[in-house]
Amino acid sequence: MHNGVKVGAFLVIFLIEGLNGFADQNGDFKISLLEIGRYLEDNVNSAVEPQSQTPIILGNKSEYLLVLDSNYLASIGKVKIRNIKDFSETSIRGFEDQILASLDSNIVKQYLAFKLALKNKEFFRPSGNCANDLYEALAKVEGLGELLGFIKRNFAAALQDDAQQVMNHWMKGDASELTLSKKLKIFKYKEFPKYLDRAAELLGDSHYMYNAIKARRHYFERLPISFIKFESG
Numbered sequence: 001m002h003n004g005v006k007v008g009a010f011l012v013i014f015l016i017e018g019l020n021g022f023a024d025q026n027g028d029f030k031i032s033l034l035e036i037g038r039y040l041e042d043n044v045n046s047a048v049e050p051q052s053q054t055p056i057i058l059g060n061k062s063e064y065l066l067v068l069d070s071n072y073l074a075s076i077g078k079v080k081i082r083n084i085k086d087f088s089e090t091s092i093r094g095f096e097d098q099i100l101a102s103l104d105s106n107i108v109k110q111y112l113a114f115k116l117a118l119k120n121k122e123f124f125r126p127s128g129n130c131a132n133d134l135y136e137a138l139a140k141v142e143g144l145g146e147l148l149g150f151i152k153r154n155f156a157a158a159l160q161d162d163a164q165q166v167m168n169h170w171m172k173g174d175a176s177e178l179t180l181s182k183k184l185k186i187f188k189y190k191e192f193p194k195y196l197d198r199a200a201e202l203l204g205d206s207h208y209m210y211n212a213i214k215a216r217r218h219y220f221e222r223l224p225i226s227f228i229k230f231e232s233g
Contacts, residue, residue, distance in 0.1 A: 034061035
């Protein structure tokens with residue numbers, strides 16, 4: 001795929017994503033020019049690594065582009081994600097196949113093993129065949145080019161997913177999550193700080209989500225202590 005066409009395709013994908021709620025980082029159901037600019041800058045740059053392609057947003061950054069309707073978002077959420085996922089995967093698959101075709105078969109096996117480990121949420125175990133170890137190996141490979149940006153971005157997203165899902169359940173008042181025993185909560189959440197730490201490290205401290213990820217990491221790290229204090233109090 002020609003670089004200019006590919007960048008344009010991702011710009012459209014992430015603009016649609018952002019305007020459909022993904023750019024609303026503070027959860028106020030409003031999308032400002034500043035928020036959409038940050039969302040495009042981060043995601044387009046990540047998608048086309050190692051190239052540098054930074055979208056330029058002009059205008060009053062504090063101006064709101066639209067106000068989101070929470071009921072509407074809930075009704076279209078699954079469709080939106082599915083459509084963007086299909087479009088994105090179609091775009092990715094072409095140059096993914098092209099890059100893999102030029103690599104040694106052992107590197108291809110490592111890449112496929114990484115994808116499987118990510119799917120199975122085997123982030124740090126088993127040693128040597130977990131997503132983290134396979135990522136470290138792939139990061140040293142010459143010739144991955146733009147594919148490495150997707151590998152890093154997908155790894156960081158997967159590391160955050162479980163913690164984010166738990167917080168989503170809390171915000172929705174999901175009884176199945178809220179009524180878990182303290183023992184089960186500690187068991188379920190105990191790996192979250194490690195996962196979030198690694199996600200923040202992958203994205204880097206200049207990433208606009210870095211501080212939010214670190215805050216979640218600190219929260220889940222302190223959670224067992226709050227349970228102990230609650231019981232003793």
